[in-house]
Amino acid sequence: MIGYYFKLALHNAGRNKLITALMVLAVAVGIGASMTTLTVTHLLSGDPLPGKSDRIFYPQVDVDPGSKGREPHDVLDYRTAHDLWSAGQADRQTLVVVNPVKLRADHAGSVPLMGSSISTTADFFAMFDVPFRFGRAWTADDDQRRGRVAVISARLNERLFDGRDSVGQTLRIKDTPVRIIGVLDPWRPSPLFYKIRGGRFSGGETSSFYAVADDIFLPMSTSLDINEGDFQPFTCWAVPDNPGVLQNAPCVAVGVWVELGTPEKVASYGRYLSNYAAEQQRLGRIRHADNTRLRSLMEWLDFNQVVPSDVKVQAVLSFAFLLVCLANVVGLLLARFMRHGGEIGLRRALGASRRSVFTQCLVEAGVIGVAGGIGGLLLTVLGLWVIRSQPVPYADLIHLDVTMFMATFGLSLLASLLAGAIPAYRASSIQPVAQLKLL
Incomplete structure (x- = not known):
């Protein structure tokens, strides 16, 4: 069923290209900003003598x-x-x-x-x-x-x-x-x-x-x-x-x-x-x-609080910005799912459970998250390049390591699933009878 839900998510993404693009962009920008500052904080607060x-x-x-x-x-x-x-x-x-x-x-x-x-x-x-x-x-x-x-x-x-x-x-x-x-x-x-x-x-x-x-x-x-x-x-x-x-x-x-x-x-x-x-x-x-x-x-x-204070402030602000981006994604997903309320009602009338509808909507949010993660990764690389070009003593230390590479995709997927949970719940709660009357 997951494969079917994935195909359905791609189909719906193609039907609403503008909304899909806006959601992917919102996730990408939020992830790019937060992961750039998180990567800098991670590198500057690391263990200088690992294992010893x-x-x-x-x-x-x-x-x-x-x-x-x-x-x-x-x-x-x-x-x-x-x-x-x-x-x-x-x-x-x-x-x-x-x-x-x-x-x-x-x-x-x-x-x-x-x-x-x-x-x-x-x-x-x-x-x-x-x-x-x-x-x-x-x-x-x-x-x-x-x-x-x-x-x-x-x-x-x-x-x-x-x-x-x-x-x-x-x-x-x-x-x-x-x-x-x-x-x-x-x-x-x-x-x-x-x-x-x-x-x-x-x-x-x-x-x-x-x-x-x-x-x-x-x-x-x-x-x-x-x-x-x-x-x-x-x-x-x-x-x-x-x-x-x-x-x-x-x-x-x-x-x-x-x-x-x-x-x-x-x-x-x-x-x-x-x-x-x-x-x-x-x-x-x-x-x-x-x-x-x-x-x-x-x-x-x-x-000695060795992580520069401006880096800490930037990290807090970037994650606040990510929350704003996710709030926009929630609104867009909710509008998107409600727009297809008739189809969801028909599926429910044909025997689909609320759990199936909820899972389908989460898979759709996950696809948005993966696409946003790819965009966020590109923006993170760009952000780190900008930092490396700045006149700060730690500029040449900044790079995207494997841990942060995986964290970028993990955070984007988690963020999109969390953002999709409320709209998915609302969509799965649609009453089939009320929606079928509108068809």
Whole structure:
């Protein structure tokens, strides 16, 4: 019977081409608008480390002596961060500081340029599954002996060395030579979780978390030597004696990430964090020993509200627009079914059940939904292309993946069936006698 209902739906669509076209257009425009914004939201709120994010945690300690015991700062002072890192209480742990650097390749004709630098430790690459094209990461030994080594991004390698294997080449960072030991494959976690801080206070600037990844990665110990005086603190509670110097500064600037493989290790690290804060309180360095946090990676992203607020507003508005489109489809379907009330009454008089009529009308609405889904898919692709052409940091991340491709058709079919339910019910409730009198 479904095959018969399908043929009947196609026949009725051909009989009322204008109404059919209007319904398909309404579904397509509503689906295109909603799926465009839904796709953007889906991509920007995704898991940057699929399969591993539940093992990555971000510890926080309230180190500000002037704190009122509310949320700790998003980053730590150098001493606290170094204490947590050197204690080795996690499976892996790494420090992260973001700072711009002036660099150039150590060969003839090279010109200086400004790049984005990450000062970190050896576990960074293994913790975050960073892919390498050439070479390798540095070792814990390099961290300890302040090795003059660096890992560079694929983008910087293309810019300085035309994409060739540059392992063994020399970079000059503030006139200090460092040897390249690794070149990354293109790597662009979305968002750049390891540098997220202050997102909920950024006044809508969270889109910067989707900018391109950093150019150069340096051992923290090496960076402290080379970039002394150039570090930019997140915030300070007193005027530092040596601005731009991390050690002993009354400022926070360093993030700490830890990898904890089991729930037992998470609980154990939480206890360690509390004990450490209590010890520092006894030493008089901090005031609120009970104000510590240990959030998972996804909890940290949620806490910082990393999806840009304008994207959220657009998603809400687009789904409101979809509801308006569906309301129009309901009216058009109702007019269409009532127009064929005589035929429906005749079918009922010949023995068709209300259920059969209801199913036939839903199949007809489903056909409209599939056609609208195809149109909505084309409009979604067009909408994503428009977004990719906009001057926003996340533009090049936008694409239609398989999940959103299937969701487009699923949503269009569901929307059309929901829109068709009321008209189908009305049509199936037609009294045969009343309609046959009009024939």
